Every structure is written in structure tokens, then in C-alpha cells.
Amino acid sequence: MDEDINIDDFLTKTGTYGWFQKRIYIFVCLVAMAACTQSFIQVFIAGQGDHWCKVSQWENDTCDFTNVSAAECRDLKRLLSTPPNKDNTLRSCTKFNLTGVELKTVYEDNATQYDVIDCDEGWYFDNSVFRSTLTEDWSLVCDDYYIPNVLQSIYMAGYFGGSIIYGSLADRFGRYYILLFCSFSAGGLGILSALSPNVYIYGVLKFLTGLSVNGSLLVGFVLGTELVPPQARVLFGVALWYACVLSYFLLPGLARIIPSWRWIIGICSSLFFTLIPGIWLISESPRWLLTKKRRQAAEKIMRKIAEMNGKELTEETYSRVKDDDKDSSETGRTTFVDLIRSPVLMAYLLCLLYNWFAQSFIYFGLSLGTASLGVSIYVSFCLSGVVEMLSFVVCIPAMNRFGRKWSTAFFLFLAGFACCATIFAPLGPIRVAVAMIGKFAISASFANIYVYSAEIFPTPLRTMCVGFCSAAARIGGVVAPLILVLERAWPSLPMICFSFSSLLAGCLVFILPETKGKRMPDTIQESIDLKKTTEKV
Known part of the structure; x- marks a missing residue:
């Protein structure tokens, strides 16, 4: 009698890079691009010129x-x-x-x-650098110079809340509905924020927008990685960040062409509505459905995957896809309490929580601090996008060749040393070059950690745990703009903080198991056994 097969085996049989997966990722990438424009739009709509x-x-x-x-x-x-x-x-x-x-x-x-x-x-x-900003409209200068940075921190606080709320909801109610809700609410709230009559209403709407923006990015990423087998996870996971990089070129162009910061926000927010066709073209994750014992619904989507990818499979193949009946006590009712009861999994989670915090802290600090490098903010921002794109080109073969652990640690150490070197580099091209090395390394590491985290946690807890990690990252995003304010008191302080955080994160990576080529765990025990097993797919 033929043995049961894993959902990863089924996805491999139906085509690693099939049209079904590509179609899903087109929409997920559009959401990612819209989400990243919201995160970096502050650079151009709240810039403080002369x-x-x-x-x-x-x-x-x-x-x-x-x-x-x-x-x-x-x-x-x-x-x-x-x-x-x-x-x-x-x-x-x-x-x-x-x-x-x-x-x-x-x-x-x-x-x-x-x-x-x-x-x-x-x-x-002086409008020679920024044509229109909320800083000018609401006179956020002198005694109120810190308010734009606080607004960015408020937005990242919304990101924090979205990580916790929507990560748990997606594990309970599924990826599909939460993704659609987050995307459409992010677009609507973003447009409302563009109509804000004062800074207080704007701050509230930016917080609510942050909730939904991160929910759409988080759930979209998890949905995408659950629809591909292990050998395709790196490519599809990093492809999401290629879409994000497009915001580095979109935002400077909009800021130079459009004379109103309100219109810039409105246009960027409307990008979320490109997901409207996804109502009919995106499907629920069959992996999640199987862990919830909804086999009939999962099999319907599996048949759809095979059909769209042009694969003809026997009825026996569908019936052999296991739904982990032997672990029904775990997969059907796994909660955060089960996570706490596992010291090994908690150690993984705590290590990843700090890693996500540190990487987001450094990433947003370097991205939002491009105006202090001594060259045109439009040039440095676009250059930052080019550097980030190159980092994704490098991180894919690095993860595949050297594994998740060693490549992530290397990039974190490189980012730490580059941030330290930036302190001593003179303003202008030299400081830009050194800072871009740091941005290159932290971007590559950040792309790694998304894929790495999804491969460590079990399916019933994956979105929730990645959500917790994303929440930790948002704390880093909240702190980064505030740390940048402190450069007025001591110019070297932000880079010292970035450097130390990166080096410590690199050391902590060695606590984690290597997941290169291994099956995605569907139970807590399978996650615990990642350090023991050498099974590859």
C-alpha cells in the first residue's frame, strides 16, 4: 500500500513554479508594494526643509x-x-x-x-527640496520639530498592533478573508488620512492604517509561503521584497511630480485596491485547511492547483495527502499555551523576537535617515532602493548555498560593522557608500528572517508566531524615528545603537535550527525536531 504524502510533496508534484502560485504572488506583491509605500512615505510628506x-x-x-x-x-x-x-x-x-x-x-x-x-x-x-509637506501645512518646526517623527512612531505602533491582532485572526479564521479585509481597510483608511484637517486626526488615522497595512503584508506573506514547496520558498519569499523595493522609485517620482502631500498619500493608498480582482482569483491555504480538519475544502483547492498548473493526478494521490490525523489533538486545537509549554520553541521565539526588533530598528533607521547623508534625498532614496534590490539578488543564493543560519548571521555582522564605520565617514559620497553597505546587509538579513521564521514555526501557530515577531519588529520601527531625533544631542548615537543591535542579533541567530531544504513543520513536535532531523525534500 502506498504511503501517505505530505502537503509539500503534493505541491512539488503539481509544479513548483506553477501558474496557480504565480497568480497568487502577483496579488501578494501588489499588496507588499502598497504597504511599503505607506511605511516610507513619511520621508517625502513630512520632510523638514529650510x-x-x-x-x-x-x-x-x-x-x-x-x-x-x-x-x-x-x-x-x-x-x-x-x-x-x-x-x-x-x-x-x-x-x-x-x-x-x-x-x-x-x-x-x-x-x-x-x-x-x-x-x-x-x-x-523653502520648497526647493520638498514641494508640499504636512510639516509646512501644520507648522511642525522649532518647538514641534519632533512631531513628524512621533507620527511615524504612531504609525509603527499601529504596525505593532496589526501583527498581534491579524496574525492570531489569520490562524483562527484563515488567510484569505483576513488578507482581503486588511488590504481594503488599509486603502480606505489611508485615503481618509489624506483628508485630515489637523495633526491629531491624522495621527489617529495613521495608527489605524498601520494596523491594516501590516496585517495585509503579514498574512499575504504567510499565504504565499504556504502555497509553495520548500525548494521554492526562498525565491517566492524574497520576490515579495522585490515588489516592496518598487516603492523606493515610486515615492521620489510622486514627490517631485505631485504638488500636494495629500494627493501623494491618496494615490499610494489606492494601490491596495488593485487586490479587488483577488476576491475571485486568490484561494485559501490548503495547508491551513488541513490543519483545521477541513479536508473537503482543502481537496477542492488542491484540485484547483493541479488543474491550473496543468497536472493530471490520480484520485489516489488526493486521498493520500495526509491531514495529520495522528496529531489531531495538537493541530486542531493548538494555542499559545502549547507554545509556552515548549521551552525549545519559546527559545526560538525569543531569539527571533529580538532579531526582528533589531533588524527593523536598523532597517527603518537607515531608510528614514537618508536625508542626513549629505546628498540629495531623492538620489539617496533611489540609491537605497537599488542597493536593497541587489541585496535580494545576493540573499537567495546565500540562503540556498550556505543555509538560513550562516547567511543571516553574516549579513547581520556586516550591517553592524558598516553602521559603526558610518560614524567616522565624512558627509557626502563616502558616508553614503558606507551607509549603503549597511542598508544592503540589513535588507538581505531582513529578507532571510521572514523566510527563516516561517520555516521554524508549525502550521497551527505559524501566522501567530510570525505575527509576534512582526510585532517585535514594529517596536523597532517605533523606536527608530525617535532615536534619529537624538542625533541633535549626539550625532553618533543612532549609529552606535544600530551597530550594537545588529552584532547582538547576529550572535543570537546561532541558537536557531537550520531549516534549509527541510519540510515545513505542521506540529510543535516537528518544530522541536528541526535540530535533530536531517530529512530533506
Whole structure:
């Protein structure tokens, strides 16, 4: 009598890179691209360009007492109304008290005779770098300079909540419905945030958007990896991040072309609605259905997979796909309590929690900090995308050749040393080059850890555990913008934090089992046995 076969064996028989899997991944990648634009949009809609205090009584003065152009007149007004710093640069948050004093009078006299006061009439903004920002519309400068970073942290806090909520819901109710709900709600909430009348409503909507955005990304990733056999997981897992990289080229283009930050948010949010055809074209994970003992529904999707991939299988093949009846006590009712009862699995989880935290902390810190590298933010952001794309090219053969553990540890160590070297690199091309090495390494490591985590946890707990890991990553995403604010007190502090976090994460990777080529575990015991088994598919 023929032996039962695993769901991975079935997926291999129906075609590793079949049209069914490709179709699912087209939609998952579209969701990933939309999600990543939401994560990095802050760089362009909340950028803080040059600004100086308004002197409203001079607004209509054309400097007709001098022979200068309109642009030169604007610069002259700033020079005459703004006190200098010790290094002779002009201040942005104070001005001379020029109430009732004409521009011509100040031009002919010595402006330093006037008292220095805070900006009391608002600010002028230089739009040569950013055409339109919420920073300008809501005057988030000087005493409120930290608010844009706090808004990004609020958004990442929503990411944190989405990891916990939607990871658990997807394990309970399935991947399909949660993916659709998260994607459409992310699009709708994003559009609403573009209509925000003030920073408070915007912050609330960004938090809610973060909830749904991360839910769509997390559940989409898990669904995609569960529909392919082990030999295709790396390629399909990393393909998701290729789609994410497109945001590095989309956002700078939109920021240069579109004159309103609200329209930029609206267009990026509408990308989630490209999933509408997926209502009919995406299917539930048969692997999840089998663990929930819904064999009839799982077999229906398995037949669909074989049909779409052009494979003719016997009825016996479908009946031989095991649904782990021998482990029904575990797979049918596995909960977080079962995870806690397993010291080995908890050790894996704790190690991965820190790894996800550290990698997200460094990744977002380097991505959001591109404006401080000493070159055009549009150039450095696009270059960051190119570097990230190259990292995905490298991480695929690295994982396949050297395994998940060694390749992940290597990239983390490389990122740590690059962040440390950035401290000593001078502003400009040299610092950009060193920082891009760090971005290359952490991007490759981050792509690894997604695949690695999905291969360690058992099917009944996979989305929940990856959700917990993603929640830890969101804490890193929350902290990163706040750490960047501290560079005003000590410029080297952010890079020191990034470097230490990366090196420690690299050391902790060696606690984990190697999963290269091994079957995805369907039970807790199979996860525990990953370090023991040498079985390959």
C-alpha cells in the first residue's frame, strides 16, 4: 500500500513554479508594494526643509530701494530679519523684533540693535527640496520639530498592533478573508488620512492604517509561503521584497511630480485596491485547511492547483495527502499555551523576537535617515532602493548555498560593522557608500528572517508566531524615528545603537535550527525536531 504524502510533496508534484502560485504572488506583491509605500512615505510628506520666521509687515515689500530680483529680495528679507548663530548660519526659530520697522530702515541701519524674539507669526518654507509637506501645512518646526517623527512612531505602533491582532485572526479564521479585509481597510483608511484637517486626526488615522497595512503584508506573506514547496520558498519569499523595493522609485517620482502631500498619500493608498480582482482569483491555504480538519475544502483547492498548473493526478494521490490525523489533538486545537509549554520553541521565539526588533530598528533607521547623508534625498532614496534590490539578488543564493543560519548571521555582522564605520565617514559620497553597505546587509538579513521564521514555526501557530515577531519588529520601527531625533544631542548615537543591535542579533541567530531544504513543520513536535532531523525534500 502506498504511503501517505505530505502537503509539500503534493505541491512539488503539481509544479513548483506553477501558474496557480504565480497568480497568487502577483496579488501578494501588489499588496507588499502598497504597504511599503505607506511605511516610507513619511520621508517625502513630512520632510523638514529650510525655514525661517515670517515678518508679515514686509510681505508686500518688493525691495524697490535696491536693484535685486524677487528671489534675491526674499533672501535679503531673511538676512535682515534673522539673527545669526555663532557659526554665522541663520537661525530658523527666532527673529529680530521688527514691529513697525520698515525693511528699508533695517537695510540702512544695523539690525543687531533690535531684540531677538521667537517666531510669532509663523514661518516661510523653502520648497526647493520638498514641494508640499504636512510639516509646512501644520507648522511642525522649532518647538514641534519632533512631531513628524512621533507620527511615524504612531504609525509603527499601529504596525505593532496589526501583527498581534491579524496574525492570531489569520490562524483562527484563515488567510484569505483576513488578507482581503486588511488590504481594503488599509486603502480606505489611508485615503481618509489624506483628508485630515489637523495633526491629531491624522495621527489617529495613521495608527489605524498601520494596523491594516501590516496585517495585509503579514498574512499575504504567510499565504504565499504556504502555497509553495520548500525548494521554492526562498525565491517566492524574497520576490515579495522585490515588489516592496518598487516603492523606493515610486515615492521620489510622486514627490517631485505631485504638488500636494495629500494627493501623494491618496494615490499610494489606492494601490491596495488593485487586490479587488483577488476576491475571485486568490484561494485559501490548503495547508491551513488541513490543519483545521477541513479536508473537503482543502481537496477542492488542491484540485484547483493541479488543474491550473496543468497536472493530471490520480484520485489516489488526493486521498493520500495526509491531514495529520495522528496529531489531531495538537493541530486542531493548538494555542499559545502549547507554545509556552515548549521551552525549545519559546527559545526560538525569543531569539527571533529580538532579531526582528533589531533588524527593523536598523532597517527603518537607515531608510528614514537618508536625508542626513549629505546628498540629495531623492538620489539617496533611489540609491537605497537599488542597493536593497541587489541585496535580494545576493540573499537567495546565500540562503540556498550556505543555509538560513550562516547567511543571516553574516549579513547581520556586516550591517553592524558598516553602521559603526558610518560614524567616522565624512558627509557626502563616502558616508553614503558606507551607509549603503549597511542598508544592503540589513535588507538581505531582513529578507532571510521572514523566510527563516516561517520555516521554524508549525502550521497551527505559524501566522501567530510570525505575527509576534512582526510585532517585535514594529517596536523597532517605533523606536527608530525617535532615536534619529537624538542625533541633535549626539550625532553618533543612532549609529552606535544600530551597530550594537545588529552584532547582538547576529550572535543570537546561532541558537536557531537550520531549516534549509527541510519540510515545513505542521506540529510543535516537528518544530522541536528541526535540530535533530536531517530529512530533506
